[in-house]
Amino acid sequence: MNEIKKDVEYQRIIKDILEHSEFQKLRYIKHHDSNRLDHSLKVSYYAYRVAKKMHLNYVEVARGGLLHDFFIERTTDFDSVKDKVKLYTTGHPGEAVKNAKKYFDLTMMEEDMIRCHMFPLDVHIPKYAESWIVNLVDTALSTKEMTLKFGYKLSYLANLYLILVLNGLK
Numbered sequence: 665m666n667e668i669k670k671d672v673e674y675q676r677i678i679k680d681i682l683e684h685s686e687f688q689k690l691r692y693i694k695h696h697d698s699n700r701l702d703h704s705l706k707v708s709y710y711a712y713r714v715a716k717k718m719h720l721n722y723v724e725v726a727r728g729g730l731l732h733d734f735f736i737e738r739t740t741d742f743d744s745v746k747d748k749v750k751l752y753t754t755g756h757p758g759e760a761v762k763n764a765k766k767y768f769d770l771t772m773m774e775e776d777m778i779r780c781h782m783f784p785l786d787v788h789i790p791k792y793a794e795s796w797i798v799n800l801v802d803t804a805l806s807t808k809e810m811t812l813k814f815g816y817k818l819s820y821l822a823n824l825y826l827i828l829v830l831n832g833l834k
Contacts, residue, residue, distance in 0.1 A: 725794045
């Protein structure tokens, strides 16, 4: 996170979003092994760096990447577990777009980044190279976060399985 804070150009691009009181609420919402604000910052920053290296629109990537998970968790209006799962997988990009439009002026590209970041779990296919970058960086970071969160459990299960199999072979 230090390199993110030290990148003056990046900080200038995202300053208005990062300082917004509604966006700051993401700091208190758990996301894998961290919180949603930190996750969004990482997605935004790494996607920004990739886009910059590829000579793409890194300004919109920084902003769209930061807003990709900008939805405030609803805890009381779920009819079922299925509804909650839907929000976390395919439903939240639409919620994030609505929220982002409510507080910020979005370009078509930024909206596409937010709406399509869950592809292929969602049916919305990214239209821009920049949207693909946000999608791929988010997928990679989320996979890493999930692996860190559950990695020891998977290792434990694999070891238990091997012990049971090896003992069964005796």
